[in-house]
Amino acid sequence: MRTRNTGPTRVGLFGILGSGNLGNDGSLDAVINYLRERHPAVELDFMCMGPDRVSAQYGAPATHLQWYEARGEAIRWLPGPVAKIIGRLLDPARTLAWVRRQDVVIVPGMGVLEATVPLRPWSFPYSLYWLSRLARLTGTRVALVSVGADFISQRVTRWLVTRAARLAHYRSYRDAHSRNAMWEMGIDSAADDVYPDLAFALPAPPAPAAGTGTVGVGVMDYHGDNDERAHGDELHRAYLGKVKGFVRWLTDNGRAVRLFTGDKADEPVVREILADGPADRISAASVSSLDELMREMAAVDAVVATRYHNVLCALKTCRPTVSIGYAAKNDVLMASMGLHEFVQQARSLDLDTLIAQFTELERRSAQLQRILAERNLETRQRLERQFAALSAALFPAPAAVEVR
Structure with a gap:
């Protein structure tokens, strides 16, 4: 004692x-x-x-x-x-x-x-x-x-x-x-x-007054959960392939893409996506804190992310968000902020569904930002x-x- x-x-x-x-x-x-x-x-x-x-x-x-x-x-x-x-x-x-x-x-x-x-x-x-x-x-x-x-x-x-x-x-x-x-x-x-x-x-940073034409994509070195160790590499390849496909769809349709991470373990994933896409349309944020990450996210129009705290930062900055979750906590967070319909699971990610969700997210952007502002106050x-x-x-x- x-x-x-x-x-x-x-x-x-x-x-x-x-x-x-x-x-x-x-x-x-x-x-x-x-x-x-x-x-x-x-x-x-x-x-x-x-x-x-x-x-x-x-x-x-x-x-x-x-x-x-x-x-x-x-x-x-x-x-x-x-x-x-x-x-x-x-x-x-x-x-x-x-x-x-x-x-x-x-x-x-x-x-x-x-x-x-x-x-x-x-x-x-x-x-x-x-x-x-x-x-x-x-x-x-x-x-x-x-x-x-x-x-x-x-x-x-x-x-x-x-x-x-x-x-x-x-x-x-x-x-x-x-x-x-x-x-x-x-x-x-x-x-x-x-x-x-x-x-x-x-504290949340102020958002720009007008749209920037850039979409934030938060990536993860995803290998499944603790019970999926035997299939981790397979899950990783499938997830990364779908994320690459979505990034290509964004750039093909005139959007710029800003890549985000939430852990230094995610950096190889960023490098692989950068190597796969047009250099003039894809860039990567370099941040060392959630404050810096939120400042980056406030400067994009919408976010699609996997890591829990990437999703959280996007919601806190009132960015319309699609969650590609790796655990129930992602879905619970999205539901609490009024965006329950904009979720998918990383282990079963479907590219066509993601594109449809993102299209609807953009269409309802103003409404969703108002909802997020109210939920953030609460x-x-x-x-x-x-x-x-x-x-x-x-x-x-x-x-x-x-x-x-």
């Missing part, structure tokens, strides 16, 4: 942060903005995948989430499997040393309770389990804030994430689907709240309630002392 802190509240931020995933980092930005605005005296600390980047950006100490990744070149002499086993054995002790220094640990958004992309149980689920377990041991409060969840069929992964969630001091989800998934996996989530994704709390109001609830749970005001 750590000693009681009598100074400023120490807040740790934990997750796959600073490693190139724009959605995860955007959720972190939203929580940092909230802390600095409402609890400016807190002392920040991080345990994440990109500690150097995060520390430089926020001016606070940061520790690498995993020993194996942190050591890098220093352990090249060890066989890879041996080094990973050593790391897994050392990581609980490293997490204990970090978590005992914190009063509160926040896991900011992210799909930490799902396996909608290929995921091994001994990667982040293992890290999250030890965070929650050791936080209980040391008396540190853990908050899973507006996180994503989905039913996990792989038993070990499911056991790790449900135990981690059960041990958390505070839980909220970014949609009702996530809360229901946790219930299905055995967590009593009835008292847990549902609020919008944290990235909706980020979403922001709900996130204000999320932050108020979080403050009440983690930073309660000192009890008043009656003077006689």
